[in-house]
Amino acid sequence: MATGLDSDYLNAGLDRTQICKIEFREKGDATLESNFPKVLELAKKYEPEMTRFLRDMIAIPSESCQEEKVILRIKAEMEKAGFDKVTIDPMGNILGTIGHGKHLIAMDAHIDTVGVGNPDNWQYDPYKGHEDNEVIIGRGGSDQEGGMASMVYAGKIIKELGLEDDYTLAVVGSIQEEDCDGLCWQYILKEDILKPEFVVITEPTDGKIYRGHRGRMEIKVTTKGISCHGSAPERGDNAIYKMAPILSELRALHPNLKDHPFLGKGSLTVSEIFHTSPSRCAVADSCWISIDRRLTAGESGEYAMQQIKNLPAVKAAGAEVTMYTYERPSYTGLVYPTESYFPTWLIEENHPVCSTLTDTYRGLFKTEPVLDKWTFSTNGVSIMGRYGIPCIGFGPGHEDQAHAPNEKTWKKELVQAAAMYAVIPSLYVRRYADKMPSNTENLMKIGQ
Structure with missing residues (x-):
């Protein structure tokens, strides 16, 4: 039976999700932490749906400049998950948003893949794929359509638990990264005029938090x-x-x-x-x-x-x-020339964005995260390397699976990533948004 504030809100004609959202904002940080078990429970509950969605993406060949069909599949899943707005920009990137708060936070997964190479090196069809109780095998599993699967279902968890706060979350499916890392974000930042306070890169991190890589x-x-x-x-x-x-x-x-x-x-x-x-x-x-x-x-x-x-x-x-x-055209026909220069980036270990992810990890998994770096390159070369917008990395899959035959990802990591992505925006707003520098002077100076 509803009592107290619940009863007042119900009498006002609000549904349960709206009530959760109001109480979540009013009760603050303690309410956020009390939701951690529920987030983990829902992330595990949605493992079959995430798996099915990832396998659908794997089944659609989506090499650079040929991503249209997989973009449309992602659009359908975002709409099904209850995203507030889903758009495809003129270059062909997909952007799904949740919330209307003042703190703009972005999460990025490039959804193009490399080719399959010699098919004889694959134990299973790289597009039909294979799964068992632990892994999913197929081109793009780790690099990096798994990140998109986790992000979309994080959005669903946010909606279901009423975790919306004073933020707008932009979930980005970016294109042409395998051809020209960061080009997509040059376009997003300069032409779409999307200026997030920070970006979570969902490339594979093997359960660790990554804070940079070489250019x-x-x-x-x-x-x-x-x-x-x-x-x-x-x-x-x-x-x-x-x-x-x-x-x-x-x-x-x-x-x-x-x-x-x-x-x-x-x-x-x-x-x-x-x-x-x-x-x-x-x-x-x-x-x-x-x-x-x-x-x-x-x-x-x-x-x-x-x-x-x-x-x-x-x-x-x-x-x-x-x-x-x-200067290769995107699948929409748009040409956006750029020099093949991809700057180094590295965020400090004590930066508020890094602290946001380490706090989220500790709160959800009750253990200390490992901080590391990528060996390969990511869209961070533009986001932070060119434009100074803080980046941090956490994603399902392992770097050594990228571009390899029999590429695989792990179902438990899809679940962990979805839980992380669902909590990161609120934890940032509650604990660290007011600690962000007004400029990028405290970001490590790279390439000087």
Whole structure:
């Protein structure tokens, strides 16, 4: 039987969800913590639905620039879960929102995947997939459609328990990350004008909280020559020979790059080599290489480019050093060109955003979280690396499953992530929103 405030609210014509929402706001932090067991219970209850949704996404091939069908499947699930608004922007990213509060919080999952590679290396069909009591196997399970499944059902939990507070939660399904990490968020921040106070990146973290990773660049080095008949090579100028000492100096540069105690060492590798020549019986008149350059703290894009330009062999050959540009159309046909520069980012361990996640983890799971970093790159290169918006990482799956045959994710991690995502916004508003810096001066200075 309803009594006290409950009775008053019922007499006012409010339903149970509306009453929960009002009481949640009025009773404060203690009410939030009292909801932790209910959040975990619902997250576990929705495991079958999350599993089915994830398998539906896996079944839809969604390589970069081919994501339309999986975006529409996500839209249907968001609407079913009760999101307040679901939109698809002109680039093709999907944004589902819950709440109308003043604190804008975003959570991101890129929903494009890489291809399957050699199908013979898969034990199961990469799109039909496979599941047992513990794991789901299929392309995109860990990298990273599992994050989307957990986010959508976190939204459902928020609605069901009335956990809406003075925040607006934006759940983002971003595209083209595998092709050009962060491009989607360049568009979202500059064109959609979405400016969250922080972003949770749901790439796989193996149950840990990740607070950054190295950046990267895609660099092109070109040498020019003069072609002639291969029977008399002295008449020409061989561009491949000009490249040879450059390759040696690049190899020698790698072990001398900067190191960082948390993020690790900068790295460099030559990943591709090409040439032009009138025929196989001619001297090459141009040669160019691609360099995959990973950037640690203290290595900016300009710094890394200048390192290569200063190599004696580069100067002697008159080689051109440039950065690649990405300009492939999205599935909607939109072209949004950008340099292939993806800045390093790292958030401090005592930053309010990091504390939000560690408090949430402790409260839900009654144990201490492990703080770590990704080896690979994420959309954080734009969100925090370019624009200084704080990022933090927590997602289902394991990094070593990314791009691998027989990629899998773990059902228990889908449940844990859904619980985390359901609590993070309210805990942030209650404990840390008023502790956020007015600017990004206390964020670790990367690439300076």
